[in-house]
Amino acid sequence: MKYFKVPALMLGAALMVFACDSKTENASDLAAKNAELEQRLARLEAAQPVATPTNVVSNTPSDPSSLGQFKFEETDFNFGTIDEGKVIEKIFKFTNEGQAPLVISNITASCGCTSPDWSKTPVKPGEEGFVKVVFNSTAKTGAQAPTVTIQANTTPNVTRLSMRGNVTPKLSASPVAAGPVKRD
Structure with a gap:
């Protein structure tokens, strides 16, 4: 399973949907929704690659x-x-x-x-x-x-x-x- 960096707002919304629906649906429905959410996140990540900020300092060992x-x-x-x-x-x-x-x-x-x-x-x-x-x-x-x-x-x-x-x-x-x- 791949891990993606997800903005906190998007992850929070996904978890809220998952938590609200979990009371009424069975395990197979939840697994399907989880897979669908992971696919959506993957598409969002691919559409907007994470840019490296310009003020990042590389941490290379000193000579x-x-x-x-x-x-x-x-x-x-x-x-x-x-x-x-x-x-x-x-x-x-x-x-x-x-x-x-x-x-x-x-x-x-x-x-x-x-x-x-x-x-x-x-x-x-x-x-x-x-x-x-x-x-x-x-x-x-x-x-x-x-x-x-x-x-x-x-x-x-x-x-x-x-x-x-x-x-x-x-x-x-x-x-x-x-x-x-x-x-x-």
Whole structure:
């Protein structure tokens, strides 16, 4: 039996007809109606072939000789517990274990408190590069987990690095009164 791609509306209508008629007809009548519906669908498919959309991207395997390959020493850094306002800087070093120069095309941070910097020139096979992540904990308290997303000519083409830790709030110099002050 061949399977066809059928628009949902047509299939729904066919099923409704089939369901409504099934109460009053026997099995041989239902089989005949089912065969007739399949023939109609086949004629519709033949009359209107399915066109491939123009924005479809073919999914062909990449040539390994055209790709770089990250080998990070670590991809997750735990900075522990710090005081609010402290700036943490971590350099994630990597080696290109691919067969082609590794090119980082873009790096984005998960929030405005994190800023990345990286090797801007292609990293040749066997050579080292870096991604520097700076986390500013000003106005950030509690558990924090900033990340950076790297886009490069690797497989997969997206790699994530993360930092995590806890930020303790600053103690304010002047205590804030909670409510009206009672005077004697």
